[in-house]
Amino acid sequence: MKEKSVLPVLVMVFVILATGIVAAGCLLYRSQQDSVRTQAEHKLAAVADLKASELSRWKNENLADAGVLYKNLAFSALVRRCIERPQDSTPQEELRSWLGHVLTNQHYDRIALLDAGGNMQMVVSDTDEPLSFVTIQKARETMRSGKPTFADFYPNEYSRKIYLRLFVPILDGQDVGHPIGVVVLRIDPNTYLYPSIQRWPTSSKTAETLLIRREGNEVVYLNELKFRKNTALTLRFLLDGKDAPAVKAVLGQEGIIEGIDYRGVPVLAAVCAVPDSPWFLVAKIDVAEVYAPMRERFWLMALLVGAFLFGAAAILGLIWRRQQLGLYQEKYDVECKYREILGISADGIMIADVETGMFKYANLAACRMLGYTEEELATRGTADIFPKDALPNALAMFENLTCGEKTLATDIPCLRKDGTIVYADINTANVTLDGRTHIVGVFRDTTERRRAEEELRRYAAELESTNKSLEEANRLADCATRAKSEFLANMSHEIRTPMTAIIGYTDLMADENIGHATREHVLVIKRNAEHLLELIGDILDLSKIEAGKLQIEPTRCSPVQLVAEVVSLMRTQAAAKQLKLNTELASPLPETVLTDPLRLRQVLVNLVGNAIKFTDQGEVRLTARLISDSGPPRLRFDVTDTGIGISEEQVGKLFQPFSQVDCSSTRKFGGAGLGLAISKHLAEALGGSIEVHSTPGKGSTFSVTIDPGPLDGIRMVRGAREAVVQPPPTAAGAGKTTLHGRILLAEDGLDNQRLIGLFLRKAGAQVTAVENGRAAVEAALAARKADKPFDVILMDMQMPVLDGYTATRQLRSKGYRGPIVALTASAMSPDQQKCLEAGCDDYLSKPFERHDLLQIVAKHTQVSAPDGRRDSVVCDSVEPVGCVRDAPQTSQ
Secondary structure (H helix, E strand, C coil), X not given: CCXXXXXXXXXXXXXXXXXXXXXXXXXXXXXHHHHHHHHHHHHHHHHHHHHHHHHHHHHHHHHHHHHHHCCCHHHHHHHHHHHHCCCCHHHHHHHHHHHHHHHHHHCCCEEEEEECCCCEEEEEECCCCCCCHHHHHHHHHHHHHCCCEEEEEEECCCCCCEEEEEEEEEECCCCCCCEEEEEEEEECCCCCHHHXXXXXXXXXXXXXXXXXXXXXXXXXXXXXXXXXXXCCCCCEEECCCCCCHHHHHHCCCCEXXXXXXXXXXXXXXXXEECCCCCEEEEEEEEHHHHHHHHHHHHHHHHHHHHHHHHHHHHHHHHHHHHHHHHHHHHHHHHHHHHHHHHHCCCCEEEEEECCCCEEEEECHHHHHHHCCCHHHHCCCEHHHCCCHHHHHHHHHHHHHHHCCCCEEEEEEEEECCCCCEEEEEEEEEEEEEXXXXXXXXXXXXXXXXXXXXXXXXXXXXXXXXXXXHHHHHHHXXXXXXXXXXXXXXXXXXXXXXXXXXXXXXXXXXXXXXXXHHHHHHHHHHHHXXXXXXXXXXXXXXXXXXXXXXXXXXXXXXXXXXXXXHHHHHHHHHHHHCCCEXXXXXXXXXXXXXXXXXXXXXXXXXXXXXXXXXXXXXXXXXXXXXEECCCCCCEEEEEEEECCCCCCHHHHCCCCCCCCCCCHHHHHHHCCCCCHHHHHHHHHHHCCCEEEEEEECCCEEEEEEEECCCCCCCCCEECCCCCCCCCCCCCCCCCCECCECCEEEEECCCHHHHHHHHHHHHHCCCEEEEECCHHHHHHHHHHHHHCCCCCCEEEEECCCCCCCHHHHHHHHHHCCCCCCEEEEECCCCHHHHHHHHHHCCCEEEECCCCHHHHHHHHHHHCCEECCCCCECCCECCCCCCCCCCCECCCCCC
C-alpha cells in the first residue's frame, strides 16, 4: 500500500460506512414514521366513527322518547283534562307523575307543558327559572307543524348554560292532528353527551373529540374543550382558516386531515359528519404525541449509532497507525522480493534508465528471449536489442514515455545475441526508482503466435478456395436442377399437347355410330392415354418433392365430404372387379379440418386404387376416425382390403420411387411404383405419416394420419347424417352444353386447332381460328373495331411469332376487356399463375375433356338450354352422389 493513499482510503471507508449507517437509519426512521402514522390514522378513524354513531344513536333514542308521547291517545286525553280543568288536582297529579317518570328515567333536565296558546301549564324540574322567549316561540312553531322537533345546542337566557331541547306536540284525541299543547324536553349535555364525546378509548395527553357545526361563515364549537374552558357556543372561527381540521370538516372534507387546531398546534385528525344532524365530529391528537415514542427510540438509536461510528473511527485510526508503522518494513520487503517476483514472470521484464538508455534490470524470461545473461544485458542499452530498421519506432516509443504516456507496441522485431529476430508485444511505462525516471518494458514473445497466424492465414486462403469450389458446385447443381425442371416442364408440354388430340379424337370417335368391337378399341386408346397422363402427373409431383417445391394450400374442408368424393370416384373401378367398396365413420369427426383437400384426396384415391388393384375378391373398406387419446389430435384414414397382402420384407420397398415389391407383381398388376412414394411425401407434408400392416394372403391396411389443424369451436359430427355432404362433380360428358357466340381460337397445332374448333362448332358456337399470338391480337382488335367483338378468346400460351402471354398483355394494354381463357399444356401451378398475371381471366390445362372445354367457355359466354331458357349448363344426366354411412353400417 502506498504511503499517500492509506489515509484517504481509510477516510473513504469510514465515510462510506457512516453514510450507509445513516442512510439505513433514515430509511428505518421513515418506515417507522409511516407505520406509526398509519396506526394513529386507523385509531382516529375508529374513534371518529364510533363517536359519530353514538351521537346518532343518542339523538334517535331521544326522538324515540318523543314518539312515546306523540300521538299517544291516553297521554293526550290526560293533557286535555289538565288544560280544561286546571282546578282538578287528580289529573294534575297524574300528569305530573307521568312527566316525572319520563324525567327520571330518560335523564332530562326539565320537562315543561305548554297549552295551545303557548302558556306554561306545568314544569317538572329542580329549578324554577322561567321559560325563555326562544323556547316559547319554538314551542309555537312545533304546534303549527304538528311534528316533534329536535332543537340544537343553545345558551339559556338566564343561566347561560348550554342545553338541547325536544319539542313534542300533543294532538287532541278527539280531533287527531289538532295540537292542544306541546311538551318541552330539555337536555343538559353535561349529563351524558359531553362526557361521552370527550371520553377517549386509550390514555392520551392531547387526544380530544370536538363537536362542531357551521353558522354562516363561521365554525362553532358545541362542546367544552380539553385545553380551553367555557368554549361551548362561544369559540368560533372564520372559514378563512383553511388549515384547521374543524374548518375543513364543515366545508365537506372527510377522512384523515393534518392541520392546526384552535391552539395553533399541529394535529392529526379524523373528520366525519354525524348522520341526520348538522353536526361534524373531529377526533384529533397532537402530531408531537403521535411521534413521541418513535422520537425517543430514534435518539436512543442515534446514540448507539454514534457510539458505533466512534468505535469504527477508532479502529480505522488504529489500522492506519499500524500501517504507517509497517510501511517502511513493507518497502524493505518489496525491495527484496521484487526481483524474485519479476524473475518468475513468463513475460520478459526489463528496466532501463531514460537518460542513459542502459538496462538496470532484466528478468530470466527477457534473458532467455534475447539470448543474453543478466550481467551481459547490464552492459548494453536499448539501442542494442532492436534491428536498425526497427530502431526509429523504438526511439519514438521512448519519446512518448518522456511525455508521461503509456505505450503498447505490437509485433516489434527484437535482435537476439546470435543475430536472429524474434517478435514481441511491448508494454512500456514510466516509473521512478531512487529519484530517477526509468522505463519498465514488458516483452511478450509473439514469434510462435505470428507463425500460427501465418498458418491460419494460409488455411483461410485454402478454405476460401474450397468455398469457391463449393459455390461453383452449388451453382452447377442449381443449374442441373433448373435444367431438370425445364426438361420436365418441356416434356410435360410436348406430351400433353398431342395427348389433347388423342383423347379428343377418341371422344369424337366414341360419339360416332361404330361397332361394338371398334368402340372397345377406342376406349382402350383413351384409357391408356389417361394412364399416361397420370404417369406424367406423378413424375411432375415427384420432381416437385425432390426439389422441395411441393406446395400445400391448407383450407377448411369436410372430412366426410372427402370420403364421399373418393368413394364416388373409385366405385366404378371396384364394381368392374365385383368388389364391395365400403366406408365407415369410426368415431365422431370434426365438421371441418384445416388441410389441403386436393392433396389429401390424391393420397386417398391412390391408396383405395391400389387396394382395388391388388384385391380379386372380398371388399375394400375406407375408415375415418379422430385420434385424441394422447398428444395432439390426429385425423386417421384406414384403407383395408382382402387382397394378396405384403410380406414384412417387401414393406420396406413400398415407398421407394419406381419400385415394386417384386417383378411378378409388376407384370401382373402394372404400375410405375410412384403412387405410394408420392403419397408418403404428401402425408408428411400434411403433418402426418403412412403406416402399413399386412398379412400375406389375407390383406393389407394402409393408415394415413394428418394434422387436422385447430379444432377449437369446431362442431363434432357423429355420422354422415349430421354432416353436409355435397354431391361430387358431375362426370365428364354427363351433361350437354349448348353455346351461342363468337369464339376466337389461337392455336398453332393444326390437329388441336381442328379438334377444339370441331368441339365448339358442334356445341353451336361460331369459331375463328388463328395460328399465332400476333394474328390473335389483330383479329380481336379488328372484330372490336367492326363492333362485332368475340365473346371469348381461347389463347394457347406457347405459339410462334408471338406467344400467348405477350399477346394477352398487348390486348389488355390496348384496352381489350373481353374474357381470355389460357390453354396451357403445363400443369405447374407457377405457370397457371403466370397466365392469370398476364391478364387471362381463366385457364384450361391440356389435355382436357370436351365437357371441361365447353363448361369453361360457357362460364364466360351466354349459354342457351334446349328449351330456350337462359342458363350456364344444361345436363342430360347426373351421376349419383357418393354416400357415406355411419359405423358400423357401410355402403357400397
